Amino acid sequence: MFELIAPFFHDLYDKTGLNFNIFYDRYEYDRFLSGAVISLKLMFGAILLSLVIGILGAWAQGVGSRVLRGAINAYIQAFRNTPPMIQLLFFYFGLGAFTPQVDMGGYTEPLVSAFAWAMIALGIFGGAYNVEIFRSGLEAVPRPTLEASESLCLSKWQTYRHVTLPLAFRICLPSLTSNLISLAKTTSLAYVISVPEMTYVLNQVWSDTINVPEMMLILFVFYVAVVALLGAGLHFLERKLALPGFGR
Amino acid sequence: MLSLISTMEGNVPRSWTPGMPIVSLRDVRKFYGSLEVLKGISLDVRKGEVICIIGPSGSGKSTLIRCINGLNGIQHGSIRVEGLEVNDPKLDVLALRRKVGIVFQQYNLFPHKTALENVMLAPLLVLKEPRRQVEERARELISKVKLQGKENSYPGELSGGQQQRVAIARSLAMCPDVMLFDEVTAALDPETVKEVLVTIKQLASEGMTCILVTHEMGFAREVADHVYFTDGGVIVEHGPPSELFNDAKDPRTRRFLSQVL
Numbered sequence: 001m002f003e004l005i006a007p008f009f010h011d012l013y014d015k016t017g018l019n020f021n022i023f024y025d026r027y028e029y030d031r032f033l034s035g036a037v038i039s040l041k042l043m044f045g046a047i048l049l050s051l052v053i054g055i056l057g058a059w060a061q062g063v064g065s066r067v068l069r070g071a072i073n074a075y076i077q078a079f080r081n082t083p084p085m086i087q088l089l090f091f092y093f094g095l096g097a098f099t100p101q102v103d104m105g106g107y108t109e110p111l112v113s114a115f116a117w118a119m120i121a122l123g124i125f126g127g128a129y130n131v132e133i134f135r136s137g138l139e140a141v142p143r144p145t146l147e148a149s150e151s152l153c154l155s156k157w158q159t160y161r162h163v164t165l166p167l168a169f170r171i172c173l174p175s176l177t178s179n180l181i182s183l184a185k186t187t188s189l190a191y192v193i194s195v196p197e198m199t200y201v202l203n204q205v206w207s208d209t210i211n212v213p214e215m216m217l218i219l220f221v222f223y224v225a226v227v228a229l230l231g232a233g234l235h236f237l238e239r240k241l242a243l244p245g246f247g248r
Numbered sequence: 249m250l251s252l253i254s255t256m257e258g259n260v261p262r263s264w265t266p267g268m269p270i271v272s273l274r275d276v277r278k279f280y281g282s283l284e285v286l287k288g289i290s291l292d293v294r295k296g297e298v299i300c301i302i303g304p305s306g307s308g309k310s311t312l313i314r315c316i317n318g319l320n321g322i323q324h325g326s327i328r329v330e331g332l333e334v335n336d337p338k339l340d341v342l343a344l345r346r347k348v349g350i351v352f353q354q355y356n357l358f359p360h361k362t363a364l365e366n367v368m369l370a371p372l373l374v375l376k377e378p379r380r381q382v383e384e385r386a387r388e389l390i391s392k393v394k395l396q397g398k399e400n401s402y403p404g405e406l407s408g409g410q411q412q413r414v415a416i417a418r419s420l421a422m423c424p425d426v427m428l429f430d431e432v433t434a435a436l437d438p439e440t441v442k443e444v445l446v447t448i449k450q451l452a453s454e455g456m457t458c459i460l461v462t463h464e465m466g467f468a469r470e471v472a473d474h475v476y477f478t479d480g481g482v483i484v485e486h487g488p489p490s491e492l493f494n495d496a497k498d499p500r501t502r503r504f505l506s507q508v509l
Contacts, residue, residue: 148350153374154373243360244405
């Protein structure tokens with residue numbers, strides 16, 4: 001791949017001065033790739049964690065005790081009402097100060113890396129919204145449909161698994177899509193705790209080579225492409241799960 | 249056949265034998281908060297009988313029928329289904345609901361399952377029967393309710409009457425001993441009402457015990473063995489349809505019938 005595009009971008013730089021050095025300089029190219037991989041990993045991890053939190057939280061809000069429901073509400077309030085950047089700083093510098101260091105033989109490293117903190121913080125941030133999104137779905141499943149399931153002797157769990165969840169998921173999918181898209185974009189904030197993801201890496205590149213407009217363009221294109229792909233995937237799922245005469 | 253009702257007060261024997269009423273209510277009272285909606289209902293249904301409950305809106309008909317399979321709890325009295333006491337905190341609700349099928353006014357099909365899957369779901373999950381056997385029975389039931397060719401349609405693609413017939417087949421798939429019908433034609437267009445009633449009539453003629461809450465007086469007159477008129481949470485009057493419809497004793501019954509007939 002690199003060998004294929006390098007001559008073109010080198011030529012481009014020579015002839016026009018447009019410096020896309022990440023596409024012809026091996027070192028910068030590797031930096032760019034690793035930034036992309038870390039960004040994608042971070043998005044994937046944060047989205048996965050936020051989904052798990054969302055499903056468990058919404059379920060607990062339905063069946064849990066008063067105390068548990070209160071705790072979940074407090075969590076939602078805390079993480080919906082504070083900026084995600086502050087949350088990242090809080091986790092990394094606030095909680096990170098208390099996590100143990102691991103002896104790596106001569107030097108120490110924190111047990112929880114900046115990347116792991118970013119994933120946790122963003123997962124928890126997105127999860128707060130997902131709890132509410134899943135709850136709206138669960139509550140929108142018509143009560144009589146569940147009574148029918150009950151009358152057919154399905155157990156609570158069977159009803160949840162075969163009736164409530166499939167319907168609730170379809171109901172909340174559109175709002176889930178917008179939250180996951182928003183969460184994917186928010187991963188760029190991991191920049192503030194020095195996670196070497198795309199924003200951080202390209203910022204380093206343009207600091208080194210002073211090619212800000214070119215790298216800005218790459219940054220835009222990267223997020224547009226990744227988020228469009230994610231959105232398309234979720235819309236495809238939505239269309240695939242659409243039911244005749246249900247919810248439209 | 250049903251004149252025993254008023255004379256049999258209180259104690260229903262604990263063990264049930266097939267000769268006894270399959271459903272037996274004694275002095276059933278139900279409250280929503282402080283509002284008493286059922287004020288002492290007693291009635292018996294024998295195996296194979298078809299009974300209709302009629303009466304004005306808000307008279308507690310639907311509540312009554314929903315109490316029989318434990319969807320609504322009662323505060324006083326006794327409901328027995330084949331000897332199972334519904335008003336018992338230790339009741340095995342699933343055992344009760346295995347005996348009692350219910351069909352609702354709004355069909356309440358599972359919108360994410362096809363007609364065939366709707367019918368198959370409970371036998372697969374609850375009775376844990378092999379899939380082939382379940383599917384075979386489900387297909388038979390679907391043709392029994394005259395919906396051949398609609399097996400793979402989703403509820404949203406079916407008319408109200410068709411959905412209601414799927415709901416009946418879904419309920420029958422669990423092989424209940426008693427079927428409850430809660431105003432099953434009230435949400436349907438006049439022309440589709442008939443196809444549902446024909447299905448119920450066929451069931452009744454095959455000996456299924458049926459308890460219907462209905463506004464279809466003509467239907468009640470035709471298929472019921474016994475008709476109960478309820479108003480204000482009590483049974484005002486009951487009797488065979490020929491008697492109740494032609495020769496009602498109570499002025500409230502007469503007034504109601506004069507309005508709906």
